[in-house]
Amino acid sequence: xxxxVHNLQELRRSxxxxxxxxxxxxxxxxxxxxxxxxxxxxxxxxxxxxLFEETVKTLNxxxxxxxxxxxxxxxxGCLACATAYFIFLCMETHYEKVLKKISRYIxxxxxxxxxxxxxxxxDPVERGMRVIEISIYEDRCSSGSSSSGSSSxSGSSSxxxxxx
Amino acid sequence: xxxxxxxxKVTRKWEKLPGRNTFCxxxxxxxxxxxxxxxxxxxxxxxxxxxxxxxxxxxxxxQLSPAIPVFAAMLFLFSMATLLRTSFSDPGVIPRAxxxxxxxxxxxxxxxxxxxxxxxxxxxxxxxxxxxxxxVKLKYCYTCKIFRPPRAxxxxxxxxxxxxxxxHCPWVGNCVGKRNYRYFYLFILSLxxxxxxxxxxxxxxxxxKSLKIGFLETLKETPGTVLEVLICFFTLWSVVGLxxxxxxxxxxxxxxxxxxxxxWTGKNRVQNPYSHGxxxxxxxxxxCGPLPPxxxxxxxxxxxxxxxxxxxxxxxxSTSLLPQSPAPTDHLSSDEMPEDTSTxxxxxxxxxxxxxxxxxxxxx
Numbered sequence: 334x335x336x337x338v339h340n341l342q343e344l345r346r347s348x349x350x351x352x353x354x355x356x357x358x359x360x361x362x363x364x365x366x367x368x369x370x371x372x373x374x375x376x377x378x379x380x381x382x383x384l385f386e387e388t389v390k391t392l393n394x395x396x397x398x399x400x401x402x403x404x405x406x407x408x409x410g411c412l413a414c415a416t417a418y419f420i421f422l423c424m425e426t427h428y429e430k431v432l433k434k435i436s437r438y439i440x441x442x443x444x445x446x447x448x449x450x451x452x453x454x455x456d457p458v459e460r461g462m463r464v465i466e467i468s469i470y471e472d473r474c475s476s477g478s479s480s481s482g483s484s485s486x487s488g489s490s491s492x493x494x495x496x497x
Numbered sequence: 498x499x500x501x502x503x504x505x506k507v508t509r510k511w512e513k514l515p516g517r518n519t520f521c522x523x524x525x526x527x528x529x530x531x532x533x534x535x536x537x538x539x540x541x542x543x544x545x546x547x548x549x550x551x552x553x554x555x556x557x558x559x560q561l562s563p564a565i566p567v568f569a570a571m572l573f574l575f576s577m578a579t580l581l582r583t584s585f586s587d588p589g590v591i592p593r594a595x596x597x598x599x600x601x602x603x604x605x606x607x608x609x610x611x612x613x614x615x616x617x618x619x620x621x622x623x624x625x626x627x628x629x630x631x632x633v634k635l636k637y638c639y640t641c642k643i644f645r646p647p648r649a650x651x652x653x654x655x656x657x658x659x660x661x662x663x664x665h666c667p668w669v670g671n672c673v674g675k676r677n678y679r680y681f682y683l684f685i686l687s688l689x690x691x692x693x694x695x696x697x698x699x700x701x702x703x704x705x706k707s708l709k710i711g712f713l714e715t716l717k718e719t720p721g722t723v724l725e726v727l728i729c730f731f732t733l734w735s736v737v738g739l740x741x742x743x744x745x746x747x748x749x750x751x752x753x754x755x756x757x758x759x760x761w762t763g764k765n766r767v768q769n770p771y772s773h774g775x776x777x778x779x780x781x782x783x784x785c786g787p788l789p790p791x792x793x794x795x796x797x798x799x800x801x802x803x804x805x806x807x808x809x810x811x812x813x814x815s816t817s818l819l820p821q822s823p824a825p826t827d828h829l830s831s832d833e834m835p836e837d838t839s840t841x842x843x844x845x846x847x848x849x850x851x852x853x854x855x856x857x858x859x860x861x
Contacts, residue, residue: 355601357644360635363771364647364661400787410785414683417578428787461592461792463643 349471356389356465366396368457368465379469380450388442388454389465392435399431432458511795515593516657524795526585528670529655535584535670542580542688545728546573548721549695553702560705565698572691579684580669587791588674589660591641591649599642606637632767648771650754664753673753676791679784682743688732689740696729750779 354376359369370389372382409427413420439456447454447467455466511524519528528535546569554566594602635644638651641658645651650662652672661675673681699722706715716723746756750772755761761769773779 353597353601355598358646360647400789402782402786406787407781407785410679410788414679414785417575418582418680419578426788426790429790432790458792459794460595460598462789463591463594464598466598 351469351471354467354469356467358463365400366457366462367393373467375469376452376467379452380447384446388446391438392457392465395431395435395438399428508799509795510793510797510799513799514793514795516590517655518590518657520795527587527793527795528584529665529667529672531654531667532670534667538580538668541728541732542573542576542691545695545725546691548725549699552719552721553699553725556706557698557702561701569691569694569698572687572694576684576687576691579680579687582680583666583673583677583684584669584671586671586677586680587793587795588662588672589676589789590655590672590674590791590793591643591646591658591660592793593640593658594642602637602642602644648752648755661752662754676789679788682740682747682784685736685740685743689737692729692732692736695725696733699726699729747780747783748776750783 352375354373356368356373359367361367368389370386370393372385376385406427436456436458439454443454451470451472453468453470455468457463457465460466509524511520511527514520517530519530519532520526521528549569550566554569557565635647637643638645638658640651640656643658645658646660648661649658651658652662652665654665655672657672659672659674661678663673663678663681665672666681669681669684671677702719703712703715703722706718710718743753746753749769751761751769755769761767773782
């Protein structure tokens with residue numbers, strides 16, 4: 334029972350990297366940070382379209398929150414200017430706080446949604462905010478089961494991985 | 498076999514970053530390679546202000562008001578702080594694509610355009626996007642192996658793609674881009690005010706003292722005054738002009754690069770899609786908007802197996818793990834360096850800005 338769920342460490346030990354998919358930025362709304370929600374064909378057999386789109390949309394909403402131009406960001410900017418930006422030595426900016434939230438969200442999504450399906454999301458911050466990198470893992474010791482064995486909707490076991 | 502002395506040294510990411518930047522304080526400070534003119538800027542500001550505080554301020558504080566040196570000190574500190582912020586921070590460098598990503602993009606491009614035979618120069622790679630009902634083209638950067646975001650540009654001096662690239666300023670020794678444009682603007686603004694302030698009070702000092710001991714005697718007593726007045730006079734014409742120019746750019750939410758290339762002007766060009774149409778909103782966004790943190794992660798620690806046995810050099814772009822293009826001599830062929838887009842101090846501001854370094858890059 335427990336072997337059917339791959340946690341992140343197990344995934345790295347038992348699986349080998351098959352390929353990577355890169356979700357590009359979507360510039361249709363200007364230079365704000367947004368990623369395309371177009372479903373890549375390589376993930377077709379791995380994850381449900383809806384789950385994937387939900388993840389990307391949530392990330393987009395986080396980035397929109399970070400880059401929101403409004404009262405609080407102006408206040409932060411003016412306060413920083415008034416202190417000749419020395420305040421940044423001891424205070425975290427709003428953007429940095431949201432980026433931390435995003436890191437936690439991605440970690441959580443990896444553990445709950447992606448790792449059980451043999452996928453791994455890389456935080457866009459580690460790729461210069463250019464792409465969301467999704468690594469697709471194959472089970473190393475899957476003799477009988479196909480590479481897409483771990484992707485069924487209910488997250489049931491892939492037979493090969495259990496037999497160790 | 499010789500005995501190796503094993504020293505446990507942590508390799509940080511800045512040591513392996515490609516591009517032509519120098520890093521100091523273990524990656525906390527990031528500048529361009531040529532720093533000579535930056536030292537000149539520092540020298541001029543510090544020298545002039547030292548003379549001002551040492552001579553004129555002492556007289557004026559007694560004769561007129563002690564608030565005079567206080568305001569001068571505040572302006573001086575603010576302009577030094579913003580200068581150092583501009584010079585030492587990451588302007589918004591976009592890290593180069595790792596090999597996997599570069600290969601993925603190449604595959605996509607080949608799928609769209611078809612493979613190019615070996616030896617032939619590939620055609621310029623452009624993707625079209627629509628922003629706010631206008632078509633904007635994304636260009637592919639051969640050095641960084643990425644499609645540049647809109648408003649980003651590749652600086653051939655620093656050999657990096659920079660977001661919202663404004664220009665490369667040798668006077669601050671760094672590129673001016675998304676992350677440090679506001680510091681740059683506040684620096685030139687506060688420097689203008691400081692220059693006007695010092696100039697005005699030098700005149701006042703000479704006038705007051707001349708009434709007591711005569712003009713020539715005044716100059717003989719404090720010869721530094723002449724030097725200060727000269728420096729301030731020439732600085733006024735250039736820096737104040739530059740501040741006016743950048744105020745215009747901020748009000749329209751444009752960059753120097755776009756202005757030079759005429760991206761949004763002319764009858765066949767699109768209108769600037771980034772402008773909010775409202776001067777106040779544009780100013781607020783450019784100067785007080787949210788500040789994205791640096792994505793370079795200069796002080797991140799490299800995993801041990803990737804740091805290599807070769808001792809990292811502090812200033813060279815090293816060859817190990819991050820992707821480097823083969824020496825991009827074609828990118829450096831532009832002799833029209835954009836250095837003079839920031840009108841330098843002590844030179845008349847009338848020289849037109851030179852064509853941007855994008856000229857060769859863009860036309861590929």
